[in-house]
Amino acid sequence: MSTPKPRALVIGGEPRVDLLPPEVRASQRGRSTRRMLTYAVIAVAVVTATVVGGASFVAAQAQTDLISAQAETGSILAQQKRFIEVKKVQDDVAVVQAGQQVGASTEIQWTDYLEKVQGTLPSGVAIQSVTIESSTPLAVFAQSTVPLQGPRVATITFEVTSPVLPQLPAWLAALAALPGFADATPDAVTLDRTTNQYTAKITMHVNSSAFDDRFAGKGK
Incomplete structure (x- = not known):
């Protein structure tokens, strides 16, 4: 130890x-x-x-x-x-403008258009009567069932007189230069032996290019 x-x-x-x-x-x-x-x-x-x-x-x-x-x-x-009243007025104006566009969408200034037709008449050819059928905003214009005929929005039927028959083909050719011209055909040609005048009925179709469109673009 x-x-x-x-x-x-x-x-x-x-x-x-x-x-x-x-x-x-x-x-x-x-x-x-x-x-x-x-x-x-x-x-x-x-x-x-x-x-x-x-x-x-x-x-x-x-x-x-x-x-x-x-x-x-x-x-x-x-x-x-x-500004609620101002907004209401603006809405009312917009409604009126829309109504104008719809109401005038198929409008053609026929007075001006017929004056242009008158300007195509050859010498000695005179229009005796005019009948117009046109489309409306509420109804679709009847279209042709004949092949190769284009769409149309109005039909003008003329009754004209001419001292000589060859003037009518020349006038049909002149009508083709009008705005909205679709086609034109003679329906019947008769000779009045008393006056030596030819009377012809011409049917002319007009397409949408003839529309006036005076309210187009308003309200935008």
Whole structure:
């Protein structure tokens, strides 16, 4: 068995003797713990107050923005009420313009058109009567069932007199230069022995190029 070594003797060392009772040391440690807990509670309270304050600020800002938007909306509605009569007049004008476009969509200025027809007459040929049948906005004009005949929107039937028969083919050729001309054919040709005048009935068809379109583009 080994003999324990004797402890070294420290000469001149600082004496260290704890004369405080254990209860005092425990009280000191308790105060330190309570102090740390107090600091923690204070820190949590500060963070909570900051978060609540930030949320309150955001909510207050949102409420301010809402009130501002509501005020702006009320102002816009008030301005709209002031111009409601103007809007009604504009709507009425738009309806009238639409009615004009529909009502005049099949309109042909027949006075001007017949003057152009008159200008194509050869010398000695005179128009005795004119009959016009044209389309309307409410009814589709009857189309030909004969092959190779184009679409038409009106039919003009002329009764003309001519001193010589060859004048009629020349006039039919001149009619082809009119706007909206579709086709023209002689229906019957007779000779009056008393006057030596030929009487012919000419049927001329007119297409949509003859429309006046005087209200086209209005209201756009």
